[in-house]
Amino acid sequence: MEAGAAVLNESVIYLPQVGSTNAWAKENIAQFGPVGAVYTTDQTAGRGRLGRGWVDAPGKGLYYTAVIKTDLAQPSTLPLFASLAVCDALKQRYGIDCQIKWPNDLLLNGKKIVGILCEVAPDGHSLVVGIGINLAQPQEYFDMAGLPHGTSLLLQGVNVDLDTDPEWLAQYMTDFGFDRALYTYEEQGLAPYREQYKAQCVNLGRRVTYDGGAGIAKDIDEEGRLVVHDESGDTHVFTGEVSVKGIYGAV
Structure with missing residues (x-):
């Protein structure tokens, strides 16, 4: 493991800075068990859907990647399942109800708060789920990045603690959003979650x-x-x- 990396437990790795958590997870896929995660608050070379660059605001966002090595009955629906996992974490931490713009962008008060990117690892089997959560970026960040429809939790009046929230969210999403939930999702796919997803789909x-x-x-x-x-x-x-x-x- 590279210098500066810290293992929170056997399944979650923290990196002070990294180019991309998705890229790091794919390059270090052997370090993970059936379900694991890596996260940072300083991502320097992130990437969104369709190859779009992801501009970083150091220390102001959570950049997280879940690694899934188990067999999924319906892997094509993973982006939808992942969006519900993040919605649940934000609800538990902040008491907010996000909406989902199909398939997996999360909105708060009509503006984008979370982006998700699912990819296949080089082994051809493992899946990585990259999640970027806008925690405390100022309005100037979105203006300079040309993101008029983006926002952060802080800008929406949410009380954000940058010292504790990233670790809490990373741990919760790993344990509850993915690991425990996979007991149902890996066998049944989207079916048990479909109505919940539809209720939140804008x-x-x-x-x-x-x-x-x-x-x-x-x-x-x-x-x-x-x-x-x-x-x-x-x-x-x-x-x-x-x-x-x-x-x-x-x-």
Whole structure:
């Protein structure tokens, strides 16, 4: 293990600084058991969906990656399951109720508070779930980064303790969000969580646009796909960008 790394317990590793927790987890996959995690508050080379860069504000956010090596019955729905795991952690810590923009962006008061990126490790089997939580970045951070729809917990009036919250959240998400919950999810997939996800999904009932079409989002199907209805019928959308009319000015 590299200098400066600290093991909180047998399953959670803390790094004072790292380029990317997802990249580090994939490069050090052998260090993890069936379920584990690595996190930092200073990520210098993060990456979002579609290869977008993730700009860091040192010490102001939580950058966390869960590692899952167990066999999953429905791995394609992991982004949706992961979003519920983060929602639960934020609810437990701060008493807030986040909404989910399909498939896995978390919103608070109509602005993005969490991004999630799921990837396959080089071994072709293990999965890594990268989670970035905006804890205390100031408004200037989002302005300079060109993120008009982003926000932090602090900006939304949440009482954030940067000394204790990152470790608490990393430990809780590992123990409860992923490890214990996998006893159900790895065998049954999204089914036990589908109604809960739908209740928190901001897309449903709104007009959305996606690669190739537009319509009203009406459901999340058994495979985790967004069901969009238009005059020609239903389309089950699983990949690509989806914009939602009526949230943070998206059209």
